[in-house]
Amino acid sequence: MAPSLTRREALGGAAAALVLASCGGGDPPPATGPRPGSGAALLGSLLALERASFAAYGACLEVLRGEARAQVHAMRAQERGHAAGLERLITDLGGDPPPGRSAEEYQRTFPRLRTPADALRFTQDLEERQVRAYLEALTDLPDAELRRAAAGICGDEANHLATARVLQGLPAAEGPFVTGAL
């Protein structure tokens, strides 16, 4: 671990990047069915990210207690709902949702979470990446109905991100534009 990294960068940023590289981008897009440019492959990437986050929050729950645990538990339940919604959208486009990974496979990619503070930093970093992914999807998805679904989930992820920040004693919003400005 490079000594110039901050603790958060080392724990959250690098770990979340590892999670996404190994669980998101590495998962294959739907193999057959949807026409090229339908958005199914992009939805498959978002689905992989949701599944990785669901698994990651399972690890977070092992070290969290009380109020923070209850909030992350609720986030985790929503991630499961998002994943189910994305699976339906991919199927509706004629695709097969990517298979995902076992809990053990996900677990191997996570950092060691020793304290509640570790878990909340990891949660914040995962949510920042999810918000960014859904905002990018808003630009790239070809159909307004798919974009509406992505925007709805993005609103939920923004709620999670703000919650993770508040639980750490930070302001809910870091600034007026979460990852981009007009």
Added chain:
Amino acid sequence: MAGRADSELLEDLLAREQRLLSAYEAALRRDAIEASLGETLRAHEREHVRALEGTLARAGRRNPRASVPSPDLTAALGDRDTFARYAMELEDTTVARYADAAANIRNPALRRPLGSIMACGSAHVVALKDALGIFLVN
């Protein structure tokens, strides 16, 4: 909604942002919101208004006229909890309009920035929930 011109969508969002800005300004004047929180939310709304006005100006549109403060706002200024609930509802409604606009706006370059303001609105709801001491996750 899908058939509406982009500028109409932006004008609708601007009107809502102006309403939020007016609400936080009034709440700060009347001590209906904790000062630090109110100043942060007001500053964000100012930036949203400025960004939307600039985008509309570049499209050659005039800004919509500010509306008269609603009787609901006046009633909500009586105490901090009542105002927080009023502002939460206003923010929630605005977030939903941004989600719709980000999906339907024709100019793809505007979708992400509108989404980023929507995400900020979602964070405002969390801040207001925190002020009320209620569960943060939707």
